[in-house]
C-alpha cells in the first residue's frame with residue numbers, strides 16, 4: 001500500500017510555534033525522508049469559515065500567510081502538494097455522503113469540538129457547519145487515501161472519527177476507503193504546546209502565541225512576559241518546573257549542544273531544572289536562554305520568508321497548481337465512493353440493461 005500524508009491548518013492567522021512543534025516541523029522531516037509516496041498539505045479555508053462565516057476577509061487574507069509560513073519552514077512544492085480546501089468541491093460531496101454514517105450524539109461526544117464550542121461562546125447557537133467539521137475532516141483525509149496524519153494532540157478525536165467513518169463505509173458499501181493513522185509528536189512538550197500565558201494550548205483564538213514570523217524584538221518581549229512559577233518571587237526561592245511555560249518551551253525546543261553556546265555553566269536541561277528547583281536561579285536568566293534557543297530556530301525561517309515575500313504571485317501559482325493536482329486525486333476517490341454506493345447510474349451498463357429487461361414484454 002502507498003504511504004500517503006494529509007494534514008493542514010486553518011487560515012485564521014499566521015502560524016505559531018505550537019503549529020511548528022506540533023506538526024509543521026515533522027511534516028518537513030517526513031517530506032525530506034523520502035519515505036512517503038505522496039504528501040498533501042491543505043490550507044483549510046472551508047473549515048475556517050465554519051466559525052468565521054461573517055468574516056470571510058480574515059480567511060482570505062490569511063491564505064497567503066499560511067502558505068508563506070509553510071514554505072519558509074521548508075515545505076517544498078516540488079515534493080509536497082500544497083492546496084486550498086475550498087477549491088476541491090469533491091470534498092463537500094464526500095462529506096455529504098459521510099453525514100449519513102454518523103449520529104448527532106456521536107458528534108456531541110467529540111471532546112475537542114466540545115472545548116471549542118465553549119471557547120467560542122456558541123452556547124445554543126452552534127453553526128451546523130462547525131458542529132459537523134469532524135465529518136468534513138474525514139472527507140479531507142479519506143479523499144487522499146491518507147495513511148498518515150501528522151497533527152497535534154487536539155486532532156486525535158478527528159482522526160478517530162475518520163477511522164470510524166471508514167470502517168462503517170467499508171462494511172456497508174465494500175472495501176473502498178483507507179483507515180488513517182495519527183502521527184503525534186514524540187516529544188511530550190510538543191503534543192500541546194501551552195500559550196505564553198500558561199494556558200493549556202497556544203492558539204490563534206486565545207491570542208497567546210509566538211508567531212513564526214514575529215521579529216526578534218517581539219519575540220524577546222513575549223518571552224520576557226511569559227508565565228513562569230507564580231510562587232518563585234525572589235531569585236533564592238525554590239521554583240517549580242512543572243507547569244512552568246518557560247521550561248515547557250525549553251523541553252520542546254532546546255538541544256543539548258545549545259548549552260555550550262549560550263549557557264556553559266550547565267551541561268544540560270536537567271542541570272538547569274535542578275538549579276531552578278533548588279532556588280538561586282532567576283527567571284530572567286532562563287528566559288534569556290530560551291530567547292537564544294528560539295532565535296536559532298526561527299531566524300532562518302524568518303530569512304526565507306523575507307525572500308518568498310518578494311514574489312507573491314509565485315506563491316499563488318504554487319497553490320493553484322497544487323489545488324489542480326489535489327482535485328484530480330479527490331475526484332478519483334469520489335468516483336470510487338459513488339461506484340461503491342451505486343450512485344453511478346449512467347456508467348452502469350448492467351443497471352440500464354436490467355431495467356430494460358424489467359419493462360420488456
Ligand code: ATP
Nearest residue numbers: 009010012018022151152191192193202203204205
Ligand atoms: P484556531 O484557533 O483557528 O483553531 P489553532 O491555533 O488551533 O487555530 P489549527 O489550524 O486548528 O490551529 O491547528 C493546525 C495544526 O496545528 C493541528 O495539527 C493542531 O494539532 C496543531 N496545533 C495547533 N496548536 C497547537 C499547539 N499549541 N501545540 C501543538 N500542536 C498544535
Ligand code: MG
Nearest residue numbers: 010116154203
Ligand atoms: Mg484549532
